[in-house]
Amino acid sequence: MSGASRLRTLHWSRSPQCMHLVKSMNKRKTDYKFLLPAVFVVAIMTQVPFLLTIIFSTLRWNLSRPDLARQFNGLQNYLYFLKIEDWRHLPEFYGILWQTVFITGSTLLLCSALGFALALLLDNDVIGINIARTLMLGPFFVMSTASGVIWKTTIFNTTFGWYGVLSKLFGFQPVDLVSYHPLGVIIVLFVWQWMPFFILVLLAGLQGIPQDLIDSMQIDGVNWIQGVVRIKLPLIMNHMRIAIMLGLVFLIKEFGLILVTTAGGPGTRSYTLPYAVYMQVFSANNVGRAGALAVITVALTLLLVNLLYRSIVKRSEMYS
Amino acid sequence: MENRTIEQVVRRARIRHFTKKLLLSLLIYGIAIFYFFPILYMFLSGFKTEQQAVLPKIFFTPTLETFKKVLSDPTMYQYLRNSLFQVIIGTTVSLVLGVPASFVLVFGTLKKPESNNKYFLWFITTILLPPVAVLIPLFTWYQKFNLINTPYGLLMAYVGFHTPIVVWMVHSFFSDLPAEIFDAAEIDGCTRLQQLTRIALPIVRTGIISAALLVAVFIWNEFFLGFNLTGNPTATLPVYMSRFREQQGMFVAQLSASSTIAVLPAIVLGWMTQKALVKGLTLGAVKG
Structure with a gap:
């Protein structure tokens, strides 16, 4: 095709008549053969099992009691966890729910606050800043079971770990943090692993602030704190919300780190909902109750994500 | 004040700017290394023998013994x-x-x-x-x-x-x-x-x-x-x-x-x- 005719074709291809033609052509030919294999596999491996879980959650089904027939028992499994008989002694479930929300909430809060501070610091242009940024990103890619055992043996251990040795050096008596402050240990490790992601997203936001805005800020004599709190923070608020939402999705399902550090203990003090589901299946062998807990976990995730998503959409509408 | 030349003023400002940058860089490197430390220490300890690894130390004579053992x-x-x-x-x-x-x-x-x-x-x-x-x-x-x-x-x-x-x-x-x-x-x-x-x-x-x-x-x-x-x-x-x-x-x-x-x-x-x-x-x- 010559250059001129190609140009004509390109020109014609954008004309309304052509668009109409393309659309009517497309009406006959759809592209489902590209889409359906993925939809099929994902549905079989995620949606179908989830629907089955919902069905299981309404059954009385205990793997260690094969003599009892599987039978429908309505919402009994849910009531087992949710029913409050005495308001002074809440059932164990509420403790687990609170721990899940507490661990996730504190981690996200610390990640946003410290992540913002560190992103401001890493936004400076010094020699070798990329090396520093790369080092800070490292922990995000460490598998949670490895980071759990590494921290537990080389840092938190009261005799051999850095914590134990350093506190003896300064004359403190080291305590077994993993047993005494299980939630604190889990939160510290989660923050260590997830803050790099927050820094990365917030740094992208800070670097997206136009330079002339920063210049005019300096000319107007805005001091550092005002500049950060009143101008930079509002400008990257959407980055913050997106980081929080993604962090929430991944943190709420975390399981490996809890298993290797505290194993849910002492007692059920550091159980989270996914860990409780695991224990119901493999320790109590109660498929029905585990199903009910799994459904509650999904409901909680969807509820929290939905709340956050709505606030993001509302804010974006406000700005645009 | 009067006997300060422009060059001196400029040089002072430059030195101040330079020290500020230097301190800032040191702070950034310090935090980055501290943050990365658990991973770094893990890398290092892999090159120790079990006896060397008992107490936390950063300086030691590295050996490939442990890696050989793990990989075998x-x-x-x-x-x-x-x-x-x-x-x-x-x-x-x-x-x-x-x-x-x-x-x-x-x-x-x-x-x-x-x-x-x-x-x-x-x-x-x-x-x-x-x-x-x-x-x-x-x-x-x-x-x-x-x-x-x-x-x-x-x-x-x-x-x-x-x-x-x-x-x-x-x-x-x-x-x-x-x-x-x-x-x-x-x-x-x-x-x-x-x-x-x-x-x-x-x-x-x-x-x-x-x-x-x-x-x-x-x-x-x-x-x-x-x-x-x-x-x-x-x-x-x-x-x-x-x-x-x-x-x-x-x-x-x-x-x-x-x-x-x-x-x-x-x-x-x-x-x-x-x-x-x-x-x-x-x-x-x-x-x-």
């Missing part, structure tokens, strides 16, 4: 092989399923114009689904069909969970392309498949590579499904790492060497994706 252990090889199998096959299959689907969701025609968006949202909701929600039925199926002792059971679960992530990340890269080039290609008689392989893929190559690397890191690090849906012959590296949880403070060198092998590939791959990570993970809502 046949079970370690088995875990490594299983992990590599899951990562390579799992990532490839997820890409083969996810990339065309994502392309069609951006540029393709479905029954109704709004269907594209609906399918895309459906993929996103499956990302929100925590793996505990599917554990029980998968576990009972796998027991029944003896999939626990073959790697294919876990592989199917990984493909199911990571295809939506591919769709999600690649979607934002495809969305940057102008629709006109595909309209033009269609008029020139290019089929949908050719549009994808000849036009779209070469342009978004880097985006797809980083999505692939990130999915590889996710599969390499995945623990929950790997732990519950495998037996001894099929378990992956994260499961192997979790077995160290009961050995309180014992075998620090061995633990460090094994975790270095488990952690290093993911960190290196992750660092390679750095640039595209922000954009891919935030749905293109945030430019990297």
Whole structure:
């Protein structure tokens, strides 16, 4: 095709008549053969099992009691966890729910606050800043079971770990943090692993602030704190919300780190909902109750994500 | 004041600026090294003997003994092989399923114009689904069909969970392309498949590579499904790492060497994706 005719074709291809033609052509030919294999596999491996879980959650089904027939028992499994008989002694479930929300909430809060501070610091242009940024990103890619055992043996251990040795050096008596402050240990490790992601997203936001805005800020004599709190923070608020939402999705399902550090203990003090589901299946062998807990976990995730998503959409509408 | 020349003033200001920068850099390096320290110390301890590793020390004479010992252990090889199998096959299959689907969701025609968006949202909701929600039925199926002792059971679960992530990340890269080039290609008689392989893929190559690397890191690090849906012959590296949880403070060198092998590939791959990570993970809502 010559250059001129190609140009004509390109020109014609954008004309309304052509668009109409393309659309009517497309009406006959759809592209489902590209889409359906993925939809099929994902549905079989995620949606179908989830629907089955919902069905299981309404059954009385205990793997260690094969003599009892599987039978429908309505919402009994849910009531087992949710029913409050005495308001002074809440059932164990509420403790687990609170721990899940507490661990996730504190981690996200610390990640946003410290992540913002560190992103401001890493936004400076010094020699070798990329090396520093790369080092800070490292922990995000460490598998949670490895980071759990590494921290537990080389840092938190009261005799051999850095914590134990350093506190003896300064004359403190080291305590077994993993047993005494299980939630604190889990939160510290989660923050260590997830803050790099927050820094990365917030740094992208800070670097997206136009330079002339920063210049005019300096000319107007805005001091550092005002500049950060009143101008930079509002400008990257959407980055913050997106980081929080993604962090929430991944943190709420975390399981490996809890298993290797505290194993849910002492007692059920550091159980989270996914860990409780695991224990119901493999320790109590109660498929029905585990199903009910799994459904509650999904409901909680969807509820929290939905709340956050709505606030993001509302804010974006406000700005645009 | 009067006997100060302009040069002196300028020099002073320069020195002040320089010291400020220097202090700032030292603070940044200090924090970065402190933050990275647990990983760094793990790398170092892998080169110690068990006796050297008992007490925390940074300076020592390095040895390859421990690495040799860990790598000569046949079970370690088995875990490594299983992990590599899951990562390579799992990532490839997820890409083969996810990339065309994502392309069609951006540029393709479905029954109704709004269907594209609906399918895309459906993929996103499956990302929100925590793996505990599917554990029980998968576990009972796998027991029944003896999939626990073959790697294919876990592989199917990984493909199911990571295809939506591919769709999600690649979607934002495809969305940057102008629709006109595909309209033009269609008029020139290019089929949908050719549009994808000849036009779209070469342009978004880097985006797809980083999505692939990130999915590889996710599969390499995945623990929950790997732990519950495998037996001894099929378990992956994260499961192997979790077995160290009961050995309180014992075998620090061995633990460090094994975790270095488990952690290093993911960190290196992750660092390679750095640039595209922000954009891919935030749905293109945030430019990297």
